[in-house]
Amino acid sequence: MISVQRAEERYAAKQDWLSSNFSFSFGPYIDPDNTRFGPMRVLNDDFIAPNRGFGAHPHSDMEVVSIVLKGWLKHQDNLGHVAVTTFGEIQRMSAGTGIVHTESNASETEELNLLQMWFEPMQRGLPPTYEVSAFDVNQLDGRLLKVVSHQPAANVAKIHQDVTIYLSRLQAGEAIPFEGNPHRKVFLFVVEGALRVNETTVLQTRDAARMEGESGLTLAADEASFFMLIDLP
Numbered sequence: 001m002i003s004v005q006r007a008e009e010r011y012a013a014k015q016d017w018l019s020s021n022f023s024f025s026f027g028p029y030i031d032p033d034n035t036r037f038g039p040m041r042v043l044n045d046d047f048i049a050p051n052r053g054f055g056a057h058p059h060s061d062m063e064v065v066s067i068v069l070k071g072w073l074k075h076q077d078n079l080g081h082v083a084v085t086t087f088g089e090i091q092r093m094s095a096g097t098g099i100v101h102t103e104s105n106a107s108e109t110e111e112l113n114l115l116q117m118w119f120e121p122m123q124r125g126l127p128p129t130y131e132v133s134a135f136d137v138n139q140l141d142g143r144l145l146k147v148v149s150h151q152p153a154a155n156v157a158k159i160h161q162d163v164t165i166y167l168s169r170l171q172a173g174e175a176i177p178f179e180g181n182p183h184r185k186v187f188l189f190v191v192e193g194a195l196r197v198n199e200t201t202v203l204q205t206r207d208a209a210r211m212e213g214e215s216g217l218t219l220a221a222d223e224a225s226f227f228m229l230i231d232l233p
Contacts, residue, residue, distance in 0.1 A: 001213055002197065007206030010045070017052035021045040023189075023208060037210050038185045038232040039161050042118035045206065047111055053104020059095035061126075063119040063159050065148055066091040066103075067167075067228070069191060071112035077101035081130045088137045090147050092157040096126035115189075115228070121160040122150075133157040140169040144176060144229060164231040168219075170195075175220035178229060185232040186211040193225025203227075 010021040011029035023043035025035045035041070041062070053074070066073060068086050075091060076082045078100040085091050093099065105112035135155050139145050148157045148165035170176065170193075180186050188197065188209045195203045198218055203209055211217070219227075 001211065002201050003210045004201060004203065005208045005210070007204065010206075017049040019047040021206070037187055039120040039163065040117065040187060040230065040232060041120060042116065043187075043189065043208075044116045045113075046116060047113050048105040050105055050110060050112075051108045054102060056100050056102050058098060058100045059093070060098045061121060061124045062095045063121050063161055063163075064093040064095060065117045065119070065157070065159065065165065066093075067115045067117075067147075069113045069115065071110050071114075072106035073112060073114055074104045074106040075101060075130070077130060079128060079130065083130075083132050085132055088134060090133045090135070090157040092131050092133070092148065092159060094121065094126055094129045094160055096121075096128040099128040099130075115191075117165075117230075119159065119161045119163055122162065123160065126160060131157060135167075140167055140226075142168075142170065142174060142176065144168050144178060162233045166229045166231075167227070168229065169226045170219070170221035170224070172221055172223045175218055178217040178219060180211075180214055180217055180231065182213050182215040186214060186217065187230040187232060188219075189228045189230075191226040191228065193227070194222040195225045195227055196220045196222055 013020045022029050025031045072086050074084045084106045135147050144166040190203045190207050
């Protein structure tokens with residue numbers, strides 16, 4: 001089963017310094033039928049004005065993954081971590097028993113665009129941790145590149161949930177398979193371009209698909225595309 005959420009169907013929240021699109025219930029957007037997909041609870045597509053950001057706020061018992069698409073994201077927390085990340089890096093924060101952090105646009109001139117995702121952890125009450133991992137952006141072409149996983153690996157952020165996040169870029173006419181498990185879920189999000197799933201479902205820029213019971217997928221690009229695929233329990 002494939003359920004499609006079009007880009008324009010997401011909830012749009014705007015402030016003078018922030019433009020966000022919520023794929024799941026979040027903040028002012030409350031939809032009891034759209035609170036989660038497996039352990040995935042949040043996908044926010046945020047655009048943050050230069051030199052602005054979110055003030056200090058707490059989290060607990062949540063795995064927070066941030067992928068910068070454009071610009072520079074600054075993180076600072078009460079554990080002493082200070083870091084600036086950009087495209088080609090993954091920021092993973094395990095809130096565990098509790099963490100307080102700020103997130104802001106580190107640039108004074110350029111808008112920041114990032115995807116932030118929240119996943120419930122497999123175990124509550126873990127010690128809070130933070131990391132930045134880096135991947136080779138040239139390895140995105142023509143393949144599914146693993147960037148987040150619960151299995152430790154070089155250049156892969158470790159998450160405390162049975163979740164794997166892949167990124168990929170395809171040129172028009174290219175196609176790649178994904179051998180999924182029909183007992184698991186797949187979340188697909190098109191950052192840019194047009195992607196065809198199993199020849200039947202067409203996704204445009206910022207469209208998403210939630211898939212269950214699919215044993216194998218063929219992902220074909222109708223035009224140059226950049227997308228994210230998440231394998232979930």
